[in-house]
Amino acid sequence: MASSMASSIGVWYGAWGFVGATIFLAVLSSLAVALRFWSRWITRLGVYLDDWLTLCALAVHHGFGATVIISFLADGLGFDTVTLAAADSRAAIELKKVTFIGTILYGIASAFIRLSFLLFCFRIFPTTIVRRGGYILATTCLVWFVAIEVLNLTLCKPIAYMWDQTIEGGYCIASPVGLIVLGALNVVIDAVTVGLPLHEVMKLNLSREKRCFVFGIFCIGGIATAASVARLVALSLYHEVNGTGAAFALLSASTVFEIYIAIIGACAPTLAPVYKRLRGRPMPSDTPIPHRSGYTTKPKSQSHTYLNGGVNPALGRTAVRESEDEERFFKRLDDIQVLVPAKERGEFWTDISARPASEGVPLGKIRVQRDVTWKSED
Secondary structure, eight states, rough: OSSSSOOOOOOOOHHHHHHHHHHHHHHHHHHHHHHHHHHHHHTTOOOHHHHHHHHHHHHHHHHHHHHHHHHHHSSSSSHHHHHHHHHHHHHHHHHHHHHHHHHHHHHHHHHHHHHHHHHHHHHHSSSSHHHHHHHHHHHHEEEEEEHHHHHHSSSSEEEEGGGGGTTTEEEEOOHHHHHHHHHHHHHHHHHHHHHTTTTHHSSSOOOHHHHHHHHHTTHHHHHHHHHHHHHHHHHHHHHHHTOOOOHHHHHHHHHHHHHHHHHHHHHGGGGGHHHHHHHOOOOOGGGGGGEEEEEEETTTTTOOOOOTTTOOGOOOOEEETTOOOOOOSSEEOTOOBBBBOOOTTEEEOOOOOOOSSOOOOOOSOEEEEEOOOOOOOO
C-alpha cells in the first residue's frame, strides 16, 4: 500500500479538485444510504436484500475512493508516468499497486449496486417487461463482473510484474481491446438499467407534473451513465497517448464518480417517507382510505366475471389501506379501473383507486398491478 508520505515530485496541480469531489460524493452517498435505512425504519417494512446490497456497494466503494485519494496525494497520480518514474520510482510502484487494488474493488461495487437496483425494480414493478429485462440485465451484469475481474487478475503474469518489471519471465497484455470492450459494455449496461423502469413509470396513474418528477428521480442514475461514458473516453485516451498522467487522473476520478452517483440514484426513489417525516406535518393524503380487494372465486351459480365497474358478488370484500403501506403512492390502472385476474386462478385482486388529491412528493411507495391474461366465459 501507499506510504503516508507524499511523493518527492509533489502533488499534481489538478489533484485537489478531484479529491474534493470524491470526498463530497462519498459523504453524499453515505447520507443517501443512511436515509434509505431510516426510511425503512420509519415505514416499519423491514430491510430488503437490495438495501443490504446497496450498503455493501457503498462500503466496498469507499475502499476504492480511499485508494484514489491516496494515489493523488501520496503517489503522484496525475503526473506523466515517465516523469513520475524518473523522479520517484517508489511512488510510481505504489501507484500501480494501489491502482490494481482499486480496479478489483470497482468491479465488486459496480456489480453490487446494479443488482441492488434490479432487485428494487423487481419488487416495485412486477411486470413481464421488467422481469424479463431484469433477468437479462442481471445475467449480463454477472458476466461482465466475472470478465473484468478475470482480466484484472490476468493482465500481467505474474501479477507482481504489473509494478515490478524486473521479474524474469513476466509479461503484460499490451492490447487494450479487452478493457475498452468491457468499458463499452459497462456503458450499455448502465444505460439499459436506468431505462428499465421508465416504461412502467410512464404508466403510473399520476398527474403529468408528478409523473415527470418521478421520471426525473429514476433518471438520476443517468448521471452515472454519463460518468461511465467519461470513463470510457478517458480509458481510450489513456491507451492512445500511452499513459499520460492527466488521462489516468480522469480515468480514476470518473470511475469513482460513476459508482457514488449510481448509489445516490439507487437510493433516491426510496426516500419519500424521510421527506414526509422531515416535513413534520401530516397531509390529507395520509389518511387511510378504503379500497376494494379480495380473492377471485367462481361460485357454482356464477358464470361471468365483470370488468370496468361491473359487480361480482364474489368480490365484495373491502380493506383499509394502512397509512404506511409501502405501495400506496403509485397507481397503475392502464385502461381499466378494476383489474381482476382470471377467475380460474383464484388470485388476489384490488381496486387501486386514486387517493384524495395529494400535493406531496409521490415517491417511495409503488403498487403496480401484475399483467394478466383475461378470458371471459358464458
